[in-house]
Amino acid sequence: MEPKQDPRIALLPGVEEPHIRLPPENLEAEQALLGSILVNNNAYHRVGEFLKGEHFANALHGKLFDDVARLIEKGQVVSVITLKTYLEQDEAMKEAGGAEYLANLAAASVHVIDAEQYGRVVHDLYLRRQLIALGHDVVNGAFRPTLEESAMEQIETAEKQLYDLASVGQIEGGFKPFRASLTEAMEAAEAAYHRAGQLTGVATGLFQLDQLLGGMHKSDLIILAGRPAMGKSSLATNIGFNAAKAYREEHDTNGHVKVVDGAVVGFFSLEMSAEQLATRMISEQAEIPSEKIRKGELISADFDRVLSVAHELEHLNFFIDDTPALSIAALRTRARRLKRSHGLGLLIVDYLQLLAPSGKTRQENRVQEVSEITRGLKTLAKELDVPVLALSQLSRAVEQREDKRPQLADLRESGSIEQDADVVMFIYRDEYYLMRDEPQRRAEESDQRFNERHDAWRQRCEQQYGKAEVIVAKQRHGPTGIVRLAFEGQFTKFGNLPADDDRSGAPIF
Structure with a gap:
């Protein structure tokens, strides 16, 4: 089955359909998530730890998410009604349809329990788009060799960017029960108890x-x-x-x-x-x-x-x-x-x-x-x-x-x-400095005094050897x-x- 042509791509007469792959996105998931937050603000708390506005493929969705998050973090209740003033002051929201647009989002909402899963879908697609962009940068950089940056340096840069992206993409962290930490500590203590030297x-x-x-x-x-x-x-x-x-x-x-x-x-x-x-x-x-x-x-x-x-x-x-x-x-x-x-x-x-x-x-x-x-x-x-x-x-x-x-x-x-x-x-090592600090005879110093100083130095060397x-x-x-x-x-x-x-x-x- 041939893939359908994206309606946003216009073809010139006589030109065959190009094999163009668009960055992955799921606008329906974004709308459903935003609608869930508008209906029940608790949905935000399920995704607020790992999701940001920049993760949305649609810029308007991302802006709305950031604005809504800011209001919820301040302790305000956010809904289609309470956002009326916000709609009147934001030109982008007016162009999108204003209150009618928010009502459509609310109608597309999913249950608050499913909000986290939708948030993970949005985040996963964001990471995939970042991977695509990183891949393009790596390819373009390799096609444009420069004296300032060798191939190995380009590889190191790409690896660092990939590692940073993996770190940003890690959303499984956060708090864990103290009993889990306690179990790990006790396992380490038990291993030390049975190990030679008890370390x-x-x-x-x-x-x-x-x-x-x-x-x-x-x-x-x-x-x-x-x-x-x-x-x-x-x-x-x-x-x-x-x-x-x-x-x-x-x-x-x-x-x-x-x-x-x-x-x-x-x-x-x-x-x-x-x-x-x-x-x-x-x-x-x-x-x-x-x-x-x-x-x-x-x-x-x-x-x-x-x-x-x-x-x-x-x-x-x-x-x-x-x-x-x-x-x-x-x-x-x-x-x-x-x-x-x-x-x-x-x-x-x-x-x-x-x-x-x-x-x-x-x-x-x-x-x-x-x-x-x-x-x-x-x-x-x-x-x-x-x-x-x-x-x-x-x-x-x-x-x-x-x-x-x-x-x-x-x-x-x-x-x-x-x-x-x-x-x-x-x-x-005191020995290192002592060996380089052998006493030298001073002007008008008697043999007895010099020998005393030299013997004291030699004794110190023997002690620190x-x-x-x-x-x-x-x-x-x-x-x-x-x-x-x-x-x-x-x-x-x-x-x-x-x-x-x-x-x-x-x-x-």
């Missing part, structure tokens, strides 16, 4: 840090910051490895996969290549300096150990993306894809200052760019329901102080990072404090200090 979040594998944080919690943005050479990339790698190594899953009675411990880890390495990151992990586990692995300076026994460790690591649920200058939009897309294909329990970003903002939203002000990036990471953590561990650089203000332990104010663009983060941690501090400066859901860790620089490996070396092994609160 509700993903364990870092560093016992004292887990004790202070309770693990890395779902939907949290965790910032790990430090000056260069402090070891923040090494610590993030260690945490990711520990989480992936501990990964364990089981199937419930319905056959669904349930994560019992650990996590599938996604690691965005914007600074190091995937090969360099893998070398670090091999060095850490084999306890062979990474420079020897890179230079091939291995004896037979060392090489056998490297092969054995590499064979163990290849089965880890650890995924690396080393694309440089990745945009926050592209990162979001790739993280969602990883979760769909392999599952995802922990996302690590090294480091956030190397991320680029979305294609067409680049700001001249770097603070605004970083604000967009941190908001994007926090939104991603909530959307994917996983902890996001993002590394960050610190400003040089640290180097100007006598006490070089980092503070929140030392974060670059600290306003947005500190505000969006649920946890802010600093990595600090192989030790590091993780300073938890902000934690939205718990206490702050300092955790002391062991650090083996040649293996880029962080570990737990023996209790005797850590003042009873408890975090300092």
Whole structure:
């Protein structure tokens, strides 16, 4: 059966009927919904949460809906009669027929119970029209290549627009009963009770840090910051490895996969290549300096150990993306894809200052760019329901102080990072600064005095050798404090200090 020609399309003589597809709309549903609201204002409350005037295909219907919504929100009763004054002042409504037009709408109304379903139809058709418009933009943009925007940037922009449209189209949210939230909380508590270490979040594998944080919690943005050479990339790698190594899953009675411990880890390495990151992990586990692995300076026994460790690591649920200058939009897309294909329990970003903002939203002000990036990471953590561990650089203000332990104010663009983060941690190694501060003989200083100062310096170096501090400066859901860790620089490996070396092994609160 041939489709009927739309009466609004006039054909020239001798021209065949064109195959033109009009954007989807349902004017009858719009009229029925508006009529229901005019008859019973309770119909508005069933759709007011997700429906707006812009969602209507007919501009007059959309304008009427917005005007009626405004009056109802003010507590006024809206009907054909009470809208008389409104009709007299609105030229568009006069042209449409005025009171007679409203009466026709009221006559076309459906029962108030059905109003929500009609509202969903109107909203769904709006999303379809937006999809069509987005598709046209993507096609037209691809046909007009420019030097300012590469194909990959166009893809990222399209993905962001599609994601934004999906977010706008999500109308299933809103309040849920407290008993549902209570059930989820109790399930998490029960899982923590049965899990080794009794943590509700993903364990870092560093016992004292887990004790202070309770693990890395779902939907949290965790910032790990430090000056260069402090070891923040090494610590993030260690945490990711520990989480992936501990990964364990089981199937419930319905056959669904349930994560019992650990996590599938996604690691965005914007600074190091995937090969360099893998070398670090091999060095850490084999306890062979990474420079020897890179230079091939291995004896037979060392090489056998490297092969054995590499064979163990290849089965880890650890995924690396080393694309440089990745945009926050592209990162979001790739993280969602990883979760769909392999599952995802922990996302690590090294480091956030190397991320680029979305294609067409680049700001001249770097603070605004970083604000967009941190908001994007926090939104991603909530959307994917996983902890996001993002590394960050610190400003040089640290180097100007006598006490070089980092503070929140030392974060670059600290306003947005500190505000969006649920946890802010600093990595600090006193050994690094001590080794660069060897005393020099002062003018006219005696040998005895110089030797005393040099011995005191050497003793401090010995005390701090192989030790590091993780300073938890902000934690939205718990206490702050300092955790002391062991650090083996040649293996880029962080570990737990023996209790005797850590003042009873408890975090300092």
